Amino acid sequence: xxxxxxxxxxxxxxxxxxxxxxxxxxxxxxxxxxxxxxxxxxxxxxxxxxxxxxxxxxxxxxxxxxxxxxxxxxxxxxxxxxxxxxxxxxxxxxxxxxxxxxxxxxxxxxxxxxxxxxxxxxxxxxxxxxxxxxxxxxxxxxxxxxxxxxxxxxxxxxxxxxxxxxxxxxxxxxxxxxxxxxxxxxxxxxxxxxxxxxxxxxxxxxxxxxxxxxxxxxxxxxxxxxxxxxxxxxxxxxxxxxxxxxxxxxxxxxxxxxxxxxxxxxxxxxxxxxxxxxxxxxxxxxxxxxxxxxxxxxxxxxxxxxxxxxxxxxxxxxxxxxxxxxxxxxxxxxxxxxxxxxxxxxxxxxxxxxxxxxxxxxxxxxxxxxxxxxxxxxxxxxxxxxxxxxxxxxxxxxxxxxxxxxxx
Amino acid sequence: xxxxxxxxxxxxxxxxxxxxxxxxxxxxxxxxxxxxxxxxxxxxxxxxxxxxxxxxxxxxxxxxxxxxxxxxxxxxxxxxxxxxxxxxxxxxxxxxxxxxxxxxxxxxx
Numbered sequence: 001x002x003x004x005x006x007x008x009x010x011x012x013x014x015x016x017x018x019x020x021x022x023x024x025x026x027x028x029x030x031x032x033x034x035x036x037x038x039x040x041x042x043x044x045x046x047x048x049x050x051x052x053x054x055x056x057x058x059x060x061x062x063x064x065x066x067x068x069x070x071x072x073x074x075x076x077x078x079x080x081x082x083x084x085x086x087x088x089x090x091x092x093x094x095x096x097x098x099x100x101x102x103x104x105x106x107x108x109x110x111x112x113x114x115x116x117x118x119x120x121x122x123x124x125x126x127x128x129x130x131x132x133x134x135x136x137x138x139x140x141x142x143x144x145x146x147x148x149x150x151x152x153x154x155x156x157x158x159x160x161x162x163x164x165x166x167x168x169x170x171x172x173x174x175x176x177x178x179x180x181x182x183x184x185x186x187x188x189x190x191x192x193x194x195x196x197x198x199x200x201x202x203x204x205x206x207x208x209x210x211x212x213x214x215x216x217x218x219x220x221x222x223x224x225x226x227x228x229x230x231x232x233x234x235x236x237x238x239x240x241x242x243x244x245x246x247x248x249x250x251x252x253x254x255x256x257x258x259x260x261x262x263x264x265x266x267x268x269x270x271x272x273x274x275x276x277x278x279x280x281x282x283x284x285x286x287x288x289x290x291x292x293x294x295x296x297x298x299x300x301x302x303x304x305x306x307x308x309x310x311x312x313x314x315x316x317x318x319x320x321x322x323x324x325x326x327x328x329x330x331x332x333x334x335x336x337x338x339x340x341x342x343x344x345x346x347x348x349x350x351x352x353x354x355x356x357x358x359x360x361x362x363x364x365x366x367x368x369x370x371x372x373x374x375x376x377x378x379x380x381x382x383x384x385x386x387x388x389x390x391x392x393x394x395x396x397x398x399x400x401x402x403x404x405x406x407x408x
Numbered sequence: 409x410x411x412x413x414x415x416x417x418x419x420x421x422x423x424x425x426x427x428x429x430x431x432x433x434x435x436x437x438x439x440x441x442x443x444x445x446x447x448x449x450x451x452x453x454x455x456x457x458x459x460x461x462x463x464x465x466x467x468x469x470x471x472x473x474x475x476x477x478x479x480x481x482x483x484x485x486x487x488x489x490x491x492x493x494x495x496x497x498x499x500x501x502x503x504x505x506x507x508x509x510x511x512x513x514x515x516x517x
Contacts, residue, residue, distance in 0.1 A: 161490045
């Protein structure tokens with residue numbers, strides 16, 4: 001019943017906007033789906049299943065509203081449903097308004113007045129159509145914790161009246177980055193898997209790419225949306241090579257590049273080129289450009305590190321961050337200046353002291369500079385901080401080879 | 409929909425010049441848009457008196473309810489369509505350096 005997840009998401013979005021109440025919209029759609037499961041096998045699938053579900057869900061929500069006449073908002077919501085019914089009865093689910101509804105709900109899910117973890121959970125639930133247990137598993141929290149997080153967030157949307165709409169200009173420019181960063185967070189949670197080793201998390205990458213595609217479709221004028229999609233596609237093209245069959249982490253250097261997903265790379269580059277042609281660069285477009293340079297090289301050695309280092313200069317200009325500085329340092333080292341790179345890494349060492357990759361990078365640079373004792377200390381600090389099992393095993397191997405005096 | 413804007417001031421912060429004028433300007437601007445319902449500056453924290461309920465007894469003590477690094481310095485009540493509008497209006501409220509403003513919807517009965 002794959003049609004269900006997709007259609008259900010669209011219908012929840014439309015009803016949520018009409019009703020101004022996400023819970024009511026979700027309940028009505030759940031009931032409509034239950035009715036479909038009961039009737040379709042018996043009576044056959046209707047000609048337009050989406051439109052059927054929409055009509056049924058709308059009627060279910062009207063039933064709810066009638067049962068709760070005492071609520072001050074009930075009458076108002078019913079009125080809005082009727083107005084819409086009169087207004088565009090013929091348009092059904094095919095209207096472009098549905099796209100706007102999903103975009104509106106996405107902006108609501110990513111509202112800055114919601115906690116970041118609530119934004120991610122709401123987006124996966126309401127736009128991605130994942131179930132609460134699925135989201136809980138993906139983020140390694142108890143199902144009851146995730147359920148409560150969702151309930152609280154939806155309560156806040158209703159009680160504080162966070163609008164369900166695409167923000168008007170000039171607010172839009174301020175709110176787009178939050179939507180992009182929620183999608184990027186979802187992807188990274190799957191891609192980097194901060195803890196444990198769970199296959200469920202791979203689906204988070206697919207889900208994030210699906211959301212990014214949707215955003216590009218809904219906001220074709222926003223080059224950063226395309227930049228994000230390109231970045232996700234290019235990163236995801238390496239997914240099969242990031243771990244060996246026995247679960248060991250493979251760094252860029254150890255990956256078999258011919259096994260990178262060429263279709264994803266091609267699409268990522270095309271999407272990126274179209275975005276860059278708009279001449280409104282942003283952090284996601286630059287990060288995608290860096291990933292694209294990697295995808296063009298057949299080995300680490302033949303990579304155009306000078307160009308990557310230059311792109312990091314631009315990135316740090318647009319979106320300064322210690323992480324960007326650290327990655328810049330890595331590019332400088334690969335371009336042939338490990339001592340300059342170490343100085344740059346040391347500059348951000350204080351602000352990234354809790355980040356294991358800072359210590360990994362410093363360790364690798366110190367090995368190259370022949371400072372083995374300092375390198376071992378840096379590996380030890382990285383091992384204290386690392387949470388992913390495959391990465392820990394990799395670092396232990398690197399530390400051992402540094403001790404043995406062999407590099408690379 | 410009504411929202412209260414609770415203005416939190418860092419305790420012991422020096423008074424900033426022209427704060428009163430800036431509040432007057434805000435109140436005038438929000439008022440002329442028909443958004444301002446109420447508002448007041450609170451007297452100094454040293455003037456606070458707290459009542460506490462213990463079973464059937466009510467105890468009166470000197471001082472604020474909680475000793476914190478920030479205290480409530482004043483409030484506004486505004487009437488807006490949604491949280492986005494409330495945020496937009498709240499951005500116009502003058503704040504002390506290091507101060508904070510909390511937006512809370514009022515329950516409608």
